[in-house]
Amino acid sequence: MKQPSKPHDVGGLAGGPIDPGEHDIAYWEWQIDAMIRLALKKGLISDFAEMRDGIERLAPEDYERLNYYERWATSLAHTLLGKGVVSREALDAKVAEIRARQSAEASQ
Amino acid sequence: MSDHHDHDHARTFQPDHTEPTSDAALLGLALRELLISDGHYTAQEELRMMDAMQKASPHNGALLAARAWTDPDFKHRLLNDGANAIKEMGFNLLPIEFTVHENTDSTHNVIVCTLCSCYPRGLLGMSPAWYKSKNYRARVVREPRTVLKEFGVQLGNDVEVRVHDSTAELRYMVLPQRPRGTEGWSAEQLAAVVTRDALIGTQRDLDINAVAD
Amino acid sequence: MSEPRFALGQRVRIAARDVAVHHRVPAYAQGHVGTVERICGLYGQPETYIHGDGQPFTRLYRISLAQTDLWPDYSGSSRDRLDIEIFEHWLEASS
Numbered sequence: 254m255k256q257p258s259k260p261h262d263v264g265g266l267a268g269g270p271i272d273p274g275e276h277d278i279a280y281w282e283w284q285i286d287a288m289i290r291l292a293l294k295k296g297l298i299s300d301f302a303e304m305r306d307g308i309e310r311l312a313p314e315d316y317e318r319l320n321y322y323e324r325w326a327t328s329l330a331h332t333l334l335g336k337g338v339v340s341r342e343a344l345d346a347k348v349a350e351i352r353a354r355q356s357a358e359a360s361q
Numbered sequence: 362m363s364d365h366h367d368h369d370h371a372r373t374f375q376p377d378h379t380e381p382t383s384d385a386a387l388l389g390l391a392l393r394e395l396l397i398s399d400g401h402y403t404a405q406e407e408l409r410m411m412d413a414m415q416k417a418s419p420h421n422g423a424l425l426a427a428r429a430w431t432d433p434d435f436k437h438r439l440l441n442d443g444a445n446a447i448k449e450m451g452f453n454l455l456p457i458e459f460t461v462h463e464n465t466d467s468t469h470n471v472i473v474c475t476l477c478s479c480y481p482r483g484l485l486g487m488s489p490a491w492y493k494s495k496n497y498r499a500r501v502v503r504e505p506r507t508v509l510k511e512f513g514v515q516l517g518n519d520v521e522v523r524v525h526d527s528t529a530e531l532r533y534m535v536l537p538q539r540p541r542g543t544e545g546w547s548a549e550q551l552a553a554v555v556t557r558d559a560l561i562g563t564q565r566d567l568d569i570n571a572v573a574d
Numbered sequence: 575m576s577e578p579r580f581a582l583g584q585r586v587r588i589a590a591r592d593v594a595v596h597h598r599v600p601a602y603a604q605g606h607v608g609t610v611e612r613i614c615g616l617y618g619q620p621e622t623y624i625h626g627d628g629q630p631f632t633r634l635y636r637i638s639l640a641q642t643d644l645w646p647d648y649s650g651s652s653r654d655r656l657d658i659e660i661f662e663h664w665l666e667a668s669s
Contacts, residue, residue, distance in 0.1 A: 261476055261477060262475070262476060263475060263495050263498050263499040264473075264475030264476070264498065264499060264502045264503075264526065265475075265499065265502055265503045266495075266499040267499070267500075268495060268496035268497075268499035268500045269496050270496065270511070271491050271494060271496045271497045271500070271508065271511060271512075272490070272491055272494065272496075273491050273511075273512060273563075274490070274491075275489065275490070276489075276490040278487060279381070281380075281381045281386060281389070281390060283411050283414070284389075284390065284393055284407065284411075285386075285389045285390075285393070286411075286414065287407045287410040287411050287414065288389070288392065288393045288396065288402075288407070290410055290414075291396075291401075291402040291406060291407065291410055292396070292401075294402075295401055295402055297396075297401060305476070305477055308477070319383075319385050321478070321490075321493050322386070322389070323383060323385035323386055323389070324385075325389070326385055326386060326388055326389025326390075326392065327385050327388060327389070329389070329392060330388050330389065330392045333392065333396075338396075338401075339392065339395050339396070339399070343395055344388070344391055344392060344395060347391035347392075347394055347395055348384075348387050348388060348391040350391075351387055351390055351391055351394070352387065355380055355382070358380075
């Protein structure tokens with residue numbers, strides 16, 4: 254078999270047991286999912302291929318480490334940063350704001 | 362966080378409100394807040410989108426299977442031009458082509474997307490975690506019989522296994538075999554015994570005593 | 575609208591290429607020969623959708639491959655198949 258060059262191309266690789274259990278989708282994951290669909294609907298991305306491309310560009314260790322919706326979130330963030338839809342500064346500031354909000358809620 | 366979802370579909374939609382903490386999750390949520398505050402979409406649109414996503418369930422695919430079992434002309438159209446046939450039932454995946462593969466005594470079909478996780482969400486709802494897992498995607502193309510056995514499907518060598526790798530513009534569904542002992546059943550009764558896994562192909566025999574939600 | 579280059583049942587080889595750009599041909603299928611199982615519609619090429627509009631829209635096929643051809647150590651029936659969607663620009667005629 255031709256060796257895959259990217260981490261998403263897993264067909265035919267060795268793998269372990271499949272966990273057949275049902276897993277709830279967390280609320281934030283629904284939000285990420287909706288964001289991607291809305292980004293497509295609003296023309297912020299032109300096609301789902303752009304999302305897939307973003308995921309395929311993840312470093313192999315990131316592809317392995319991140320869960321499904323974390324990959325989608327990272328891909329869309331990189332794509333929209335690249336297109337200038339959002340700025341790095343605004344995104345970093347917003348991440349810091351959410352962290353601060355979370356720790357304030359946790360300490361209540 | 363609001364409890365807007367806690368009404369009619371509370372039974373099927375019970376989100377886990379765990380606060381995400383990973384960098385990647387926070388990056389996604391930060392992006393979401395920016396897109397909303399910049400006016401790219403509204404929180405209202407987000408709710409409508411999530412609502413539509415939650416409404417799609419495997420029951421839609423089950424209705425297609427039940428109609429195919431009870432209406433030979435529809436079954437013919439479904440197998441030959443799925444994308445147009447499902448429009449008769451009020452579903453639409455166009456421009457994506459929809460391809461239905463029929464299980465028979467001598468054929469078993471199973472679906473995967475090895476490169477990502479393509480899935481006919483409008484007809485089957487959100488895909489199960491295992492469908493998106495690396496282990497399923499990696500193994501089912503190479504050792505389908507072993508994987509199917511792990512899901513409880515034992516196949517003799519007289520049954521041909523067909524794996525469908527969904528890699529681009531098509532979406533797939535398996536038409537399971539109509540279970541014995543269901544002569545005279547209505548399409549609604551039949552749809553109630555069709556499971557999500559049977560429509561993906563990781564289940565072969567339907568249990569007529571198990572009535573799905 | 576171009577006519578399909580390949581006919582139903584025709585033997586075709588899936589190209590083996592090292593391309594860095596986004597594409598939808600899994601490594602495991604590259605270089606293998608199968609038969610055209612279904613002629614699908616015209617779709618944007620994944621390769622050109624990234625920074626453009628997918629042009630030229632290209633014919634998509636479903637190619638059916640014998641599992642025993644794909645995997646030398648395949649343990650199931652010799653009749654087992656794997657079907658996969660492949661764009662025309664990734665296919666070449668095979669005898």
